[in-house]
Amino acid sequence: MxxxxxxxxxxxxxxxxxxxxxxxxxxxxxxxxxxxxxxxxxxxxxxxxxxxxxxxxxxxxxxxxxxxxxxxxxxxxxxxxxxxxxxxxxxxxxxxxxxxxxxxxxxxxxxxxxxxxxxxxxxxxxxxxxxxxxxxxxxxxxxxxxxxxxxxxxxxxxxxxxxxxxxxxxxxxxxxxxxxxxxxxxxxxxxxxxxxxxxxxxxxxxxxxxxxxxxxxxxGEAALPEHVAAVQQAIVGDGVASLIHLRTMHLGPDEILVAAKIELDAATSAADVAAAVNGAEERIRAAVPVRTTIYLEPDLRQSPGVPAR
Incomplete structure (x- = not known):
């Protein structure tokens, strides 16, 4: 609004x-x-x-x-x-x-x-x-x-x-x-x-x-479907191989909380992990037209049949 x-x-x-x-x-x-x-x-x-x-x-x-x-x-x-x-x-x-x-x-x-x-x-x-x-x-x-x-x-x-x-x-x-x-x-x-x-x-x-x-x-309602879709598309990119799971919630009418587990490409150092996470946060903020509070957790993709934690 x-x-x-x-x-x-x-x-x-x-x-x-x-x-x-x-x-x-x-x-x-x-x-x-x-x-x-x-x-x-x-x-x-x-x-x-x-x-x-x-x-x-x-x-x-x-x-x-x-x-x-x-x-x-x-x-x-x-x-x-x-x-x-x-x-x-x-x-x-x-x-x-x-x-x-x-x-x-x-x-x-x-x-x-x-x-x-x-x-x-x-x-x-x-x-x-x-x-x-x-x-x-x-x-x-x-x-x-x-x-x-x-x-x-x-x-x-x-x-x-x-x-x-x-x-x-x-x-x-x-x-x-x-x-x-x-x-x-x-x-x-x-x-x-x-x-x-x-x-x-x-x-x-x-x-x-x-x-x-x-x-x-x-x-606490999730973000609008179009905003969720934009976040899902924006997360995957340089250094991020895939999205494991995503949760969103409105902190107010003009701000959403984004929490996600992400699978990273092969990273050789903590600096690579930080760069991948920071890049994903920048892409999310550019894709969603409301303020975002973002928490991303790097993780490994679970084997088939094993629920994500």
Whole structure:
């Protein structure tokens, strides 16, 4: 990911959500619509989430320390995982609670009837701008991957998080608009409660998807297949006869760990071994477009049937 692209999408979403949250909450105070309250809390949660993503990106840029010799790149995964928790609790569960409360005591919108419609239509416009920004920035790094593949395989969490948040926000706004419109037409507050419940279910589902994908990154995912292939091809060269086995893992979105056993050509001295290993490291760094931490172990090819150690 281009970090600048992710930051641009985050900032666009943050500005849009702050403005939307304020207008929705004013609409709630005027109309007492549960859909408007759920949506204002949703936008407030999204604003907090974008702030968390910015903090995570900043903390990830810290230099490695003796206590954290591989750096702080995974801070971006940790903060993105916190985002999924906030979206689940403050967004989804609050909306479900508010829907239950409204279902127990349904009432129509008794004043300022036009306010929620105007606010929701304006919010859809602002959220569409944010969503479009996230799509444009994602297309810079998505390549030929489908959107589903992009969300599942992208190692930088910010753009998938913002994409899913913005998509959820747009769908939530439409659900709120439907619930409020039907409440205004029928005078029955149960439609408002139903719209609020639908928003809650939507946010819970998105939060679970995010948590599953980011959990995989936190555990440690291998490098992208094209990067693994590039490493495999680059290792074999001057002084290196073959690759015995290879392990890769993302230390952060923009850095991978490469650990491999390699078979060397006939070496007559330690200097030959060092030259072969250093040459392989240089070829790997030239072949892979992300930072690499490399550990290569010279070894002998095992006889057939003997597992590599």
């Amino acid at each position: 281009a970090s600048s692209g992710g930051t641009k999408a985050i900032v666009a979403a943050l500005v849009a959500n702050l403005g939307i949250a304020v207008t929705k909450f004013v609409a709630y105070l005027l109309t007492h619509s549960s859909s408007m309250l759920a949506e204002s809390v949703h936008s407030l949660a999204d604003s907090g989430n974008q702030a968390l993503l910015l903090v995570g990106g900043r903390r990830a840029r810290r230099e490695a320390t003796p206590e954290h010799p591989f750096g702080y790149g995974r801070s971006r995964y940790i903060y993105a995982f916190i985002v999924s928790i906030v979206l689940f609790t403050l967004g989804g569960l609050f909306a479900l609670y508010e829907a239950y409360h409204k279902w127990q005591d349904p009432h129509g919108i008794e004043s300022w009837h036009w306010v929620p419609i105007v606010v929701l239509v304006a919010a859809i416009g602002m959220e569409t701008f944010s969503f479009r920004t996230a799509i444009v920035e994602s297309n810079h790094v998505r390549g030929s991957r489908s959107w589903k593949e992009f969300v599942r395989t992208e190692k930088s969490p910010e753009l998938p998080v913002v994409l899913l948040e913005d998509l959820g926000a747009l769908v939530g706004l439409i659900l709120a608009l439907v619930g409020v419109s039907l409440t205004l037409l029928t005078g029955n507050g149960l439609w408002d409660a139903a719209g609020t419940a639908a928003i809650g279910v939507l946010l819970v589902v998105i939060a679970i998807i995010l948590a599953i994908e980011i959990q995989s990154l936190l555990i």
